[in-house]
Amino acid sequence: METxxxxxxxxxxxxxxxxxxxxxxxxxxxxxxxVTAYQNLDAKGKxxxxxxxxxxxxxxxxxxxxxxxxxxxxxxxxxxxxTREYNMKCEAGKFYIDMQSMVxxxxxxxxxxxxxxxxxxxxxxxxxxxAGEVLPDASITISxxxxxxxxxNLIINVTNRVVAGTESITVPAGTFECYKITYNVETKMMFKxxxxxxxxxxxxxxxxxxxxxxxxxxxxxxxxxVELKK
Numbered sequence: 001m002e003t004x005x006x007x008x009x010x011x012x013x014x015x016x017x018x019x020x021x022x023x024x025x026x027x028x029x030x031x032x033x034x035v036t037a038y039q040n041l042d043a044k045g046k047x048x049x050x051x052x053x054x055x056x057x058x059x060x061x062x063x064x065x066x067x068x069x070x071x072x073x074x075x076x077x078x079x080x081x082x083t084r085e086y087n088m089k090c091e092a093g094k095f096y097i098d099m100q101s102m103v104x105x106x107x108x109x110x111x112x113x114x115x116x117x118x119x120x121x122x123x124x125x126x127x128x129x130x131a132g133e134v135l136p137d138a139s140i141t142i143s144x145x146x147x148x149x150x151x152x153n154l155i156i157n158v159t160n161r162v163v164a165g166t167e168s169i170t171v172p173a174g175t176f177e178c179y180k181i182t183y184n185v186e187t188k189m190m191f192k193x194x195x196x197x198x199x200x201x202x203x204x205x206x207x208x209x210x211x212x213x214x215x216x217x218x219x220x221x222x223x224x225x226v227e228l229k230k
Contacts, residue, residue, distance in 0.1 A: 030055050030067060036206060037227035039172075043220050047076045052227075056085070064091040097123040099140035099156070114151065117143045123158065129179045129203070135161035155188040169200045169208050172226040176202040178209075195220065 037052045050073070057068040067088045074081045089096045099120040120140040126133075137159045144152040161183040169178045178200035187193045196217075199210040210223040 030058070030206075031230065032056070032058050033229075035227065035229040036225060038207075039224050039226050041222045041224065043218070045222075048221070049076060050074050050078070064089050093127040095125040095127075097125075097138075099123060099138055099158075114144045114146045115148075117145075129163050129181075129201075131163055131165045131179075133163040135163065135181070135183075137161065152189070155186075157186045157188075158183055159186070160184045164198075167200060169202075171209055171224045173208075173224075173228045176200075176205060176208045176225075178202050 032055055034055045035052065038050065039047055040049045040051065042048045052072040054070045054072075055067060056070055059066050059068075067090070068085060069088060070083065070085050072081065072083050088098075099122060100118050118140065121138050123138040124136045126135075137157070139155070139157045141156075142152075142154040143150060161181065164180040164182050167178055167180050169176055179202075181199050181201060183197055185195045185197060194215040196213045196215075197210060198213075200208045202208050205225070205228060207223070208225045211219060212221045214220045
């Protein structure tokens, strides 16, 4: 369960800072110095953690535009803070997010000294979204072994990604016209954990609101945009 929590915090934060990109990726608009901040809430609406994202640099690399990002996490009491930097890419009107970058390095501490193999399929977002559109699946498999003996397989599959429509969403940072995107996430390790996700995306800002549900359809958490500085 903790692996799923880590995945969702990082996944939602990375996707939605990353989806606000440059003009060649459509009408997304990520620029150097842009900041978005989020509150992560539990099933009862109580603050569980925060995440502040800053675009450090935007650079061209051949046909690609590369973005250097900084992510700052903290718990509800503004303690247990952590900071990390990562890259994202826009190319040919599509935005690519490396699934490997969404796995918290701390979750891999138990496997130090082991042989780690990673196989991933990027999350892809097209420059233009439309109601009813089906988006590509994404996945990552992390295998740990020692002496050639397999000890662990962590598999995360993101499937059934669909643009369900449009909706006006109000959050602490304001009111935004959004695309509603739904998808499923299944994590397999010692056992399977299933969740469904509904996210609301504004094409000039990125993620505005995200809701995560368990396999019974009960709300297990949400993420809200609370600050926007362009």
